[in-house]
Amino acid sequence: MGDRVMWFNGSVVPWEEARVHVWDESALRGANVFEGITAFWDAGTGTHHILAGPAHVDRLFASAHLADIPTAATRSELWSALAEVASAHPGSDVYLRPTFYAVSGRSTLSPNSEGGLYIGGFEFNPTAPPQARAVVSAHRRFGGPIGAMAKAGGSYLDFRLFERERLKHGVEHVLILNERGNVAEADGAAVLLVGGKSVTTPSLDSGVLDSITKRIVLDIARHSGCEVNERGVHRDELYRGQPLLAGTLMGLRLLDSVDGNDVDDAAATATARELAADYERLCRGHHVLSKVYLTPLT
Numbered sequence: 115m116g117d118r119v120m121w122f123n124g125s126v127v128p129w130e131e132a133r134v135h136v137w138d139e140s141a142l143r144g145a146n147v148f149e150g151i152t153a154f155w156d157a158g159t160g161t162h163h164i165l166a167g168p169a170h171v172d173r174l175f176a177s178a179h180l181a182d183i184p185t186a187a188t189r190s191e192l193w194s195a196l197a198e199v200a201s202a203h204p205g206s207d208v209y210l211r212p213t214f215y216a217v218s219g220r221s222t223l224s225p226n227s228e229g230g231l232y233i234g235g236f237e238f239n240p241t242a243p244p245q246a247r248a249v250v251s252a253h254r255r256f257g258g259p260i261g262a263m264a265k266a267g268g269s270y271l272d273f274r275l276f277e278r279e280r281l282k283h284g285v286e287h288v289l290i291l292n293e294r295g296n297v298a299e300a301d302g303a304a305v306l307l308v309g310g311k312s313v314t315t316p317s318l319d320s321g322v323l324d325s326i327t328k329r330i331v332l333d334i335a336r337h338s339g340c341e342v343n344e345r346g347v348h349r350d351e352l353y354r355g356q357p358l359l360a361g362t363l364m365g366l367r368l369l370d371s372v373d374g375n376d377v378d379d380a381a382a383t384a385t386a387r388e389l390a391a392d393y394e395r396l397c398r399g400h401h402v403l404s405k406v407y408l409t410p411l412t
Contacts, residue, residue: 119202121195121233123186126202132232139216140230144268146215147177150362152238153200153208153411154397162200162208163408165362165397166326167193173265173326178214180264182221184229185214192231197411199235209238209363213267240364247371248287248300248357250349251276255290255298255321262321276301287359289352289372292321297347303361304328307351308389310381312341313358320346327360330407334392337403340385356382358389365397366390 122132139145149170153162164170171189178185187195192212200208211234219227253275260266276288280301289305292298297305297316304325307314313335316322332342356377357369368386370377377383395401399408 117237119199119235121199121231121235123230123232126198134215134217134230139218139220140267143216143220144266144271145181145183146213146267147174147181147183147265148211148213148267149174149177149265151196151210151212152362152397153196153210154399154408155205155207156399157205159410160204162197162411163399164196164200164210164411166330166407167196167409167411169326169329173324174212174214177264177266178229181260181266183214183216184219184222184227186229186231193411195231195233199233200411202235203237206237207239208235210235215267238363242367243286245371246287246359246367246369247285248289248369249279249283249285249373250289250291250352251279253279253290254293254295262318262323265323273301287367287369289357291349294346295349296320297349297352298322299325300359300361303359303364303367305347306331306358306360307347307354308356308358308382308386309379310385311339312343313389314343314345314347314351316347317344325360327362327365330396330403331358331360331366331389331393333403333406334389334396334401338388338392340389355379356386358386366393 118129120129120132134140151170153164156163213232215230217228217230280288288301290298298320299322352372353375359367396404
């Protein structure tokens with residue numbers, strides 16, 4: 115088996131054979147919803163343990179409902195398919211990306227409504243860049259055409275603009291403001307601002323996806339005695355404390371600078387590093403919260 119696996123409407127197929135027609139709703143209108151899920155290899159048990167698996171599966175089905183996309187599998191069938199993809203990579207951590215997509219029908223009520231499911235999977239071992247610099251985007255994030263609560267492919271089209279800014283400025287990340295000028299999220303990650311013994315993150319009314327990785331970090335922070343705040347976050351707060359990014363694929367990443375302003379808060383940076391270390395321990399089954407968030411993928 116190669117380093118990439120694709121489960122496509124019922125079985126694992128060669129990566130290049132997983133195709134949709136250009137006139138399918140998924141290609142024509144971006145009618146798809148997805149999740150990014152990590153499965154960590156446990157050498158002791160010889161199996162993968164999925165991080166926050168039930169929460170990701172629940173959000174995938176909720177996104178499909180919000181976007182009115184047919185779900186081409188039950189929760190049990192989806193879980194079995196995830197296990198099949200992960201099992202193709204014994205001994206390695208695996209990134210899984212299940213996607214429900216519309217083949218035809220602009221609504222699930224349409225007579226010709228039809229949906230599909232594919233799951234991409236590949237081995238991953240995220241590494242941090244030598245520097246993690248960010249700039250605040252000149253573009254605003256509006257939560258996508260159906261709102262921020264659905265993780266829909268079409269909602270991420272504007273990330274092409276953010277990627278252009280990132281390359282133009284020669285940085286590793288872009289921070290995005292909402293229509294009110296408050297902090298929303300980063301490119302593919304939630305934003306947390308860490309103080310000496312506090313963690314602040316944009317509230318859901320800031321137009322952000324309810325990040326599952328962020329929820330895990332907030333639980334770790336509470337367990338370690340940090341004060342947790344979810345509220346509107348002003349742009350100038352990005353230049354104080356220690357900004358921390360949280361995403362399924364990257365894990366946790368401390369920013370070294372924002373808009374050319376170096377992070378200069380030793381206490382906040384120390385707390386953020388402790389959170390990142392605890393998150394890594396949780397993913398490996400060595401934290402008290404591991405039993406809450408890790409589920410054998412069988």
